[in-house]
Amino acid sequence: MNIEIFQKNLIEWYKKEGRDLPWRHTRDPYAIWVSEIMLQQTQVDTVKNYYIRFLKTLPDVQSLAEADEDLIFKLWEGLGYYRRVRHMQEAARRIMDEYDGHFPDNYDDIIRLKGIGAYTASAISSIAFGQEKGVIDGNTLRILSRIYNRQDNIALDKTKKAWQFLMDDLIHGSDPSMFNQGMMDLGAGICTPKHPDCKSCPVSDFCEAHASGTESLLPVNIKNTSKTDLYYITAILKKDDKYFLIKNKEGLLENLYGFVQYEVESPVSFEETFYENYGFSVRLYEYCKEIKHVFSHRIWHMNVYLGEIPDEPGTSGRLSGHLYTEAEMAELPISTAHRKICTQIS
Ligand code: SF4
Structure with a gap:
């Protein structure tokens, strides 16, 4: 393959046809980092507004490092996978401590930051600093498997590692920022x-799968994902016009607010478990519906009940929560799973 012409075709196409996205108007590593972390599990169209709002509120490493925890979770509310933003804040604090607030300018230092993997480190180092590090993700693995007509299973780590070399060969000598973004687009x-548009493809002349008519069979991508189903009783507990919420201290939804839920089999068991934890009584009186929420490796089945707090909530329990009005709840960072439950309130 003539790699120079491959690069030229791809980059010229990208300059004409590439997507105009808010984070493509900057070479600020902080802004690129924010966009890449948001894009890890979220669609491009959804990320746009979150990205703009996040950058407006927290425009640099220092502001993120110093931000209040509730604020960063509020800015992330609805994006899911909240560990991402917690890790970002940890990384921002490390940048303040170890790099005097300047974002590290090379792949090896960037990848050592909390929450940053090979893809994100490659994206930041190539786009912000022009380093020749090819991005490897589902999109680029698919393209490579077709260009080279390879049957390797792209779900395997060993394929990803081996193909990093293919990408680094392909990017060598090009404009790394344009090349990687061209591959992404x-x-x-x-x-x-499904149905690759080979007629519009700027690198179709180099595509071995297209030449042999195997593009629709590739890539080989056999995953072994076993989702775990979890069944909860989740209670909307009300006292006058306020709702009882807790702030999660650990687990998937750490630092987010939500309703109390337990993996128990009956409302009576819920009431008993609640009393043991919080030291006062609640009464569940009506079943609403099951609400399902799918995480990457987990499915929550939340059987939602309405409940009341007959007396003043005590504070003698091992755990605590607070009562909030609907207006106050709107301002809190609440997990997407439990936001779905909020729709049962009004
Ligand atoms: S020719 Fe078709 S299969 Fe090959 S890289 Fe281009 S779009 Fe993909």
């Missing part, structure tokens, strides 16, 4: 999982 809009 090619994967997102042309070399799609």
Whole structure:
């Protein structure tokens, strides 16, 4: 393959056809970092507004490092996978301590920051600092498997590691920022999982799968994901016009507010467990419905009940929570799973 022409075709196409996205108007590593972390589990269209709001509120490493925890979770509310933003704040604090607030300018230092993996480190180092590090993700693995007509299973780590070398060969000598973003857009809009648009593809002349008619069979992507189903009783507990919420101290929804829920089999068991934990009584009186929420490796089945707090909530329990009005709840960072439950209130 003539790599120079491959690069030239891809980059010229990207300059004409690439997506105009808010984070493409900057080379600020902080802004690129924010966009890449948001994009890890979330669609591009959803990320746009979150990105703009986040940058407006927390425009640099220092403001993120010093931000109040509730604020960062509020800015992230609805994006899910909240560990991402917690890790970002940890990384921002490390940048303040170890790099005097300056974002590290090379792949090896960037990848040592909390929450940053190979893809994100490659994206930041290539886009912000022009380093020749090819991005490896589902899109680029698919393109590579087709370009080289390879049957390797792209779900395996060993394939990802080996193909990093293919990508680093392909990017060598090009404009790394344009090359990587061109590959991202090619994967997102042309070399799609189903029905790739080979007629519009700027690198079709180099594509061995297209030449042999195997593009629709590739990539081989056999995952072994076993989702775990968890069943909860989740209670909307009300006292006058206020609702009882807790702030999660650990687990998937750490630092987010939500309703109390337990993996128990009956409302009576819920009431008993609640009393043991909080030291005062509640009464569940009506079943609403089951609400399902799917995480990457977990499915929550939340059987939602309405409940009341007959007396003043005590404070003698091992755990605590607070009563909030609906207006106050709107301002709190609440997990998407439990926001779905809020719709049962009004
Ligand atoms: S020619 Fe078709 S299969 Fe090959 S890289 Fe381009 S879009 Fe993908």
